[in-house]
Each structure stands twice: as C-alpha cells, then as structure tokens.
Amino acid sequence: MSRAIEAHIDLSACQANLHTVRRHAPSSRVLAVIKAGGYGHGLVRVARALAHAGANWSTGADAFGVASIDEALQLREAGITTPIVLLEGFFETEELADIAARELVTVVHHPWQLAALEATRLSRPLAVILKIDTGMHRLGFDPGEVAAAYRRLVACPAVDGIQFMTHLACADERGNEATLRQIDVFAAATADLPGARSIANSAAVLQWPASHADWVRPGIMLYGVSPFPDTVGRDEGLAPVMTLKSRLIGVRRCRRGDTVGYGASWRCPEDMPVGIVAAGYGDGYPRSAPAGTPVLVKARRVPLVGRVSMDMLCVDLRSLPHAEVGDEVILWGAGLPVEEVARHAGTIPYELLCRVNARVRFVEHAG
Ligand SMILES: *Cc1c(COP(=O)(O)O)cnc(C)c1O
Numbered sequence: 607m608s609r610a611i612e613a614h615i616d617l618s619a620c621q622a623n624l625h626t627v628r629r630h631a632p633s634s635r636v637l638a639v640i641k642a643g644g645y646g647h648g649l650v651r652v653a654r655a656l657a658h659a660g661a662n663w664s665t666g667a668d669a670f671g672v673a674s675i676d677e678a679l680q681l682r683e684a685g686i687t688t689p690i691v692l693l694e695g696f697f698e699t700e701e702l703a704d705i706a707a708r709e710l711v712t713v714v715h716h717p718w719q720l721a722a723l724e725a726t727r728l729s730r731p732l733a734v735i736l737k738i739d740t741g742m743h744r745l746g747f748d749p750g751e752v753a754a755a756y757r758r759l760v761a762c763p764a765v766d767g768i769q770f771m772t773h774l775a776c777a778d779e780r781g782n783e784a785t786l787r788q789i790d791v792f793a794a795a796t797a798d799l800p801g802a803r804s805i806a807n808s809a810a811v812l813q814w815p816a817s818h819a820d821w822v823r824p825g826i827m828l829y830g831v832s833p834f835p836d837t838v839g840r841d842e843g844l845a846p847v848m849t850l851k852s853r854l855i856g857v858r859r860c861r862r863g864d865t866v867g868y869g870a871s872w873r874c875p876e877d878m879p880v881g882i883v884a885a886g887y888g889d890g891y892p893r894s895a896p897a898g899t900p901v902l903v904k905a906r907r908v909p910l911v912g913r914v915s916m917d918m919l920c921v922d923l924r925s926l927p928h929a930e931v932g933d934e935v936i937l938w939g940a941g942l943p944v945e946e947v948a949r950h951a952g953t954i955p956y957e958l959l960c961r962v963n964a965r966v967r968f969v970e971h972a973g
Contacts, residue, residue, distance in 0.1 A: 610853035610884045612967045615647050617655035619845035623828045624656055626843050630811050631818040638667035639825030646959040647848055649677055650684040651970055657688050675701050682708045695719055702726050713737050715745040723764045731766035740791040742775040749795035756799055769802040777809035778833050789817050809833035831955045838943035849939025854931050856882035866920050867912025872897050879923040883935045888916040890961035891937055892951035899950040902936035903929055
C-alpha cells in the first residue's frame with residue numbers, strides 16, 4: 607500500500623454550492639473565485655466542474671477569478687472558454703499581449719497599470735475592471751481618483767469595456783457598519799459612470815444583500831466552507847468539497863507517564879492506546895494544531911495528542927480500544943468541518959485548504 611493520505615474532492619458538492627450562491631443572489635452573475643489552485647482543490651478540476659455545473663443545476667459560473675496570468679493560461683490550455691478575470695490585474699506590461707490573445711479580463715488597480723495600457727498597442731482591446739479602494743486600503747484607486755481614471759481608460763485604444771469593483775474588509779462580521787459604509791462609498795464613486803459593478807465575496811453573498819450588485823465573487827463558500835468565524839458550512843447550507851483522509855499506520859499500547867512525539871510535550875495520563883496517523887505538516891496539516899484538536903477515526907471523534915510532525919500525527923484511542931492499523935482517519939471534510947480544525951490551529955480554513963500539497967494524492971468524485 608502506498609502512503610495513505612488522500613484528498614477526496616466531491617465535485618457535485620461544489621456544483622451544489624454554486625447553486626446555493628445563486629439562491630442567495632438570484633439577480634447577480636457569478637464570478638467563481640478559483641485562485642490558489644481552486645483554494646487547494648485543483649484549479650482545472652474545479653473550473654471544469656463549475657463551468658458546466660452538472661445536470662442537476664441550471665447554469666455554470668459566468669466567469670472565473672484567478673490571481674495570475676499563469677492560472678488563467680492553464681485554464682485556457684485545458685479548454686475552459688468561460689470569461690476569466692485577473693483579480694490582481696497584470697504584474698508586467700509584457701502580459702498584456704497574452705491577456706488580449708486569450709481574451710482575459712484584467713483588473714486595473716494602480717496608476718502604473720493605466721500608464722502601461724496607454725502606452726500599449728494590442729491586437730484587440732481589453733475589457734478591464736477598475737478597482738476602487740473603499741476602505742480595505744490594499745489595492746485600488748481612491749474614490750476621488752475614480753472619475754479621472756475612468757476617463758483615461760475610456761480614451762485608451764487598448765481598452766474596450768470598463769466595469770467596477772471593490773473588496774470588503776469586514777463582510778464576515780455580522781452587523782459591522784464598515785461594510786455598509788464601503789457599499790455607500792462605492793456607489794458614490796461610481797454614481798454617474800456606466801458599467802457593471804461587483805462588491806460581494808462569500809460572506810457578503812450570505813449576509814449583505816445590499817452588496818450583491820451585477821456580479822458576486824464567491825470563493826470559500828463554493829468549497830463548502832463558511833466564511834464566518836462562528837458557523838460551519840453546513841449551517842450555511844453548504845457541503846464540504848474536500849475530505850482529507852488517511853489511515854492508522856500504527857497503534858501503540860503506551861504506559862502511564864509515557865510521552866508522545868517530539869519534545870515529549872504530551873504525557874499519557876494512564877495506560878492507553880495511541881494511534882499513529884500518516885498525515886503531517888509535510889502534507890499541509892497544520893503543525894500549530896494542539897493536543898485536543900479533533901480527528902475522526904472510523905467516523906468517531908478522537909483528540910490529537912503530542913506535536914504534529916512532518917509525516918505523522920498521533921491520536922488518543924482510549925475511546926476506540928479496538929482501532930487497528932489500516933482504519934480510516936479523516937483529518938477534515940465530511941463529518942469533521944475544516945472550520946473546526948482551523949479554529950483549534952489558530953488559523954482560518956482558507957489557509958488549511960490552500961496548504962494541502964502535491965504529496966497528497968487527489969481523488970476526484972465526478973459532478
Ligand atoms: C479571494 C477573493 C474573493 C473571494 O473571497 P471569499 O472570501 O473566498 O469568498 C473575492 N474577491 C476578491 C477580489 C478576492 O481576491
């Protein structure tokens with residue numbers, strides 16, 4: 607048997623989650639965010655599933671959002687014809703020829719990008735999205751600069767078609783007025799300008815209907831994961847797409863007082879069985895997950911014990927005295943929300959999903 611760790615990807619769950627997006631924002635088009643390799647699920651795999659959305663659901667995603675032209679070109683190579691948006695725009699002027707040739711849509715968030723567009727002659731003009739900073743203070747033009755930037759884009763022969771977007775900083779915080787202020791600033795900055803508008807990430811799709819506008823941009827919810835700190839995907843009507851699985855590769859009968867793992871940081875309070883699981887930080891499981899983090903063994907919750915190592919972690923099997931080598935272990939996914947593991951590990955589920963790495967075998971379940 608090869609090393610047992612596998613990431614099972616349920617593409618029909620992904621399609622059902624897209625359907626849930628549409629139920630929440632029925633009047634908006636959906637730009638499905640699949641950057642970072644489809645949040646660690648596999649870029650092309652997720653794009654194929656969402657482009658068609660399966661027999662059960664009406665339509666696929668209206669566009670895809672990625673972070674770099676490399677991801678966009680991979681999608682085109684794979685035969686994906688859906689519009690693709692470069693969410694951070696282009697990084698070098700040299701990318702513009704490919705952006706035009708592959709019919710990609712680029713965000714324009716900085717004056718240097720405006721100047722680059724003005725200085726370029728292209729085989730065909732580009733559709734662009736002018737990004738406005740309404741309070742995140744990361745990328746985008748200040749509201750007061752929008753009208754001038756818009757006029758420059760209109761005058762630019764390399765540009766044909768201008769839309770508008772902004773990004774919310776606190777959409778996952780219920781009742782945080784900052785979100786309503788951002789929506790207002792965006793409306794004012796774009797008031798008299800023609801062009802489609804986009805504001806909402808997953809959290810805003812779920813709880814800020816005023817942000818839905820022409821396009822919503824869900825990411826994490828497509829993977830079945832809650833964007834909120836206090837719920838899990840199931841509470842939001844979402845189904846987990848990734849289940850990270852492995853097996854017990856050892857069961858040790860430890861003595862009271864024995865220590866487990868590096869640093870001898872965990873000590874057995876009594877004679878007890880300890881399970882050794884083939885999963886570690888070398889696979890993307892967080893090393894910061896402390897003793898007590900839940901793990902499923904044979905569909906039963908048991909606590910992690912000792913430090914997570916590169917290839918292994920250990921679990922307390924006192925509640926499963928008959929567990930044996932080869933038994934199935936679920937690190938997160940079906941039956942154990944990744945949100946819970948992330949909370950124990952002091953991070954967010956986004957990071958855990960993106961970190962699952964190439965050593966893990968991916969097993970796809972068709973949509
Ligand atoms: C990543 C990203 C999103 C998706 O955010 P989620 O919280 O995963 O829904 C939306 N818009 C932009 C600009 C992004 O970079």
